[in-house]
Amino acid sequence: xxxxxxxxxxxxxxxxxxxxxxxxxxPAERALAEQLxxxxxxxxxAIRILEAMGVVRASVGSGKDAGTVVIAEPATAxxxxxxxxxxxxxxxxxxxxxxxxxxxxxxVSRAKADAPELKEAARLLDEMDSSxxxxxxxxxxxxxxxxxxxxxxxxxxxxIMGSLREAIEGYAAALTANLPDWDSxxxxxxxxxxAILAAVNDGDGARAATLVAAHIEGYYREAGLGQPPAETxx
Amino acid sequence: xxxxxxxxxxxxxxxxxxxxxxxxxxPAERALAEQLxxxxxxxxxAIRILEAMGVVRASVGSGKDAGTVVIAEPATAxxxxxxxxxxxxxxxxxxxxxxxxxxxxxxVSRAKADAPELKEAARLLDEMDSSxxxxxxxxxxxxxxxxxxxxxxxxxxxxIMGSLREAIEGYAAALTANLPDWDSxxxxxxxxxxAILAAVNDGDGARAATLVAAHIEGYYREAGLGQPPAETxx
DNA sequence: TAGTTGATGTGGTTGGACCACATGACATAG
DNA sequence: CTATGTCATGTGGTCCAACCACATCAACTA
Numbered sequence: 001x002x003x004x005x006x007x008x009x010x011x012x013x014x015x016x017x018x019x020x021x022x023x024x025x026x027p028a029e030r031a032l033a034e035q036l037x038x039x040x041x042x043x044x045x046a047i048r049i050l051e052a053m054g055v056v057r058a059s060v061g062s063g064k065d066a067g068t069v070v071i072a073e074p075a076t077a078x079x080x081x082x083x084x085x086x087x088x089x090x091x092x093x094x095x096x097x098x099x100x101x102x103x104x105x106x107x108v109s110r111a112k113a114d115a116p117e118l119k120e121a122a123r124l125l126d127e128m129d130s131s132x133x134x135x136x137x138x139x140x141x142x143x144x145x146x147x148x149x150x151x152x153x154x155x156x157x158x159x160i161m162g163s164l165r166e167a168i169e170g171y172a173a174a175l176t177a178n179l180p181d182w183d184s185x186x187x188x189x190x191x192x193x194x195a196i197l198a199a200v201n202d203g204d205g206a207r208a209a210t211l212v213a214a215h216i217e218g219y220y221r222e223a224g225l226g227q228p229p230a231e232t233x234x
Numbered sequence: 235x236x237x238x239x240x241x242x243x244x245x246x247x248x249x250x251x252x253x254x255x256x257x258x259x260x261p262a263e264r265a266l267a268e269q270l271x272x273x274x275x276x277x278x279x280a281i282r283i284l285e286a287m288g289v290v291r292a293s294v295g296s297g298k299d300a301g302t303v304v305i306a307e308p309a310t311a312x313x314x315x316x317x318x319x320x321x322x323x324x325x326x327x328x329x330x331x332x333x334x335x336x337x338x339x340x341x342v343s344r345a346k347a348d349a350p351e352l353k354e355a356a357r358l359l360d361e362m363d364s365s366x367x368x369x370x371x372x373x374x375x376x377x378x379x380x381x382x383x384x385x386x387x388x389x390x391x392x393x394i395m396g397s398l399r400e401a402i403e404g405y406a407a408a409l410t411a412n413l414p415d416w417d418s419x420x421x422x423x424x425x426x427x428x429a430i431l432a433a434v435n436d437g438d439g440a441r442a443a444t445l446v447a448a449h450i451e452g453y454y455r456e457a458g459l460g461q462p463p464a465e466t467x468x
Numbered sequence: 469t470a471g472t473t474g475a476t477g478t479g480g481t482t483g484g485a486c487c488a489c490a491t492g493a494c495a496t497a498g
Numbered sequence: 499c500t501a502t503g504t505c506a507t508g509t510g511g512t513c514c515a516a517c518c519a520c521a522t523c524a525a526c527t528a
Contacts (some may be wrong), residue, residue, distance in 0.1 A: 002480070002481090003480075003481065003482095004282070004480095004481095012317075012318060012321055015318065015321040015322050016321045021322075022322055022323075022324065028508075028509065028510085029509085029510070030508095030509090038481085038482090039481060039482045039483070040482090040483085041275065041480095041481070041482070041483090042480090042481070042482085044279070044510085044511090045278070045279060045282045047510095048238070048279045048282055048283055049282055049283065049286040050318070052283040052286055052287065053286065053314070053315040053318055053319075054315070054319070055315075055318050055319065055322065058509095058510060058511095059489095059490090059509080059510075060488070060489050060490070060509055060510040060511070061488095061489050061490030061491065061508085061509060061510080062489085062490050062491045062492080062507070062508045062509055063490065063491045063492075063508090063509090064490090064491080065490095066489090066490065066491080066508080066509055066510080067508090067509060067510080068509090068510080070322065072319060072322055072324035074315060074316070074319045074324070074325065077315055078312060078315060080287070081287040081288070081289075081308060081311055081312060081315070082308070082390075083246075084246060084249065084284070084287055084289050085287075085288070085289065085306060085308045087246055087249040087250045088249050088255075088256055088289065088304065088306055089256075090256065090306035090308070090389070091308065091389050091390055091393065092389060092390075095388045095389050095390040095391070096390050098388055098390070098391075099388060099390040099391050099394070102336075102337075102340050102391070103336075106336050154329045154332055154333060155324070155325050155326060155329050156316075156325055156326075156329040156330050156332070156333040156398070157329070157332075157333050157336070159325065160333070160394060164390070236511070236512090237511075237512065237513095238511095238512095262477075262478065262479085263478085263479070264477095264478090264479095272512085272513090273512060273513045273514070274513085274514085275511095275512065275513065275514085276511090276512070276513085278479085278480090281479095292478095292479060292480095293478080293479075293520095293521090294478055294479040294480070294519070294520050294521070295477085295478060295479080295519095295520050295521030295522065296476070296477045296478055296520085296521050296522045296523080297477090297478090297521065297522045297523075298521090298522080299521090300477080300478055300479080300520090300521065300522080301477090301478060301479080302478090302479080
């Protein structure tokens, strides 16, 4: 077992045992190195891995927020990992979109009509109405879909959904350039959002699931994602 | 931007551009450090992160398999990340099980009856019949469910499913100790496996989905996972 | 020819040094 | 007494030089 893995397992044990909790601080790198009788380099490598996994955040300086603190941001971490594997062409973008449709359909079909996240979702839709910039629209769109997913009450589903979205964020942003008429597309998307939210609020999970699947697939289809080149199609 | 992130983005670009492909080798750490004009330490930190994400594998020595080569093992990486977040209690085990049920139900309902993975799944079931040790049984069980998931043809779904399983592997192993009678449980599980595979082979996706959901939920329920303490239940 | 031995190149690990940054205590000018 | 500037302290960030363990392969030797 390599040295940094020893540090990793020590930290994981501290987490499991509750000696290290969310918001808590790890010992300073130098102190931890001395305590575990390893070099600071090995400690740093372990912390890098934890940082990449969204378990800790390292900040320089002194006092309050400084040092290495325990956080819980699995979505960004999983998103980066998935993005890299998309880059190696081991994970097709089409499969990611399909998985997102699956998870989000399930989420809206299970969302409770009285979930507080739905109020936030409604607020986001109002904000989208008054924002015309493409970037703002897309950022609000992400937040809306995430709020919708969180309404189902399954942290794993919403986390994975967020990471899938993040993994293909670059592709999605590039695809908007393919759209023939952004204004009309945005108008349609707003409309579909309202319909989805209405279905959820009505407690009609099945309809919400159908709508959200069509909404996502329709967008990527319009933008031309996952379509093989025309000349290879029958 | 920190130095190791610069190295990371360089490598990611090499991957995206196809200059670095699956099975390919990264330049040696010392060479890469000189090429990018950074310290070897920073290169190593970047490689550690990629290793944790299942993108590369580092081996000492010289010749053939030595050095840092590009691999594609997202499942183990995602599994580790999820396991850590379970340790911080940010992701409930019950949510992971529920997500696994969702993904696996979808997978079997979409599996093609002529998928080659199903033959492998059948072979694994035969092997399970002749293995009595608990550990062997569980290992084969993992392989069976994974083969089933792969039959749906979505790499992302099967990858995430595998990582979910891995994230709670420790819990699952501990839970088998709770079972009152392992032999009878194993017999029942074998039976259910056959029924699930038969449904898939018959092209009855809906039945397969129902069966697999009951199969997974039944196992964890029997082992006592995710049940709130009795006194808190209505 | 068969076995041994050394050279080579790889990642793994260590200790030490210095930097940039953020904070807080302290001294000082008003 | 207050406000301001300054310095000590502690943090992560980076780099360097050296050494180790390991795996391979070529040259050498019996």
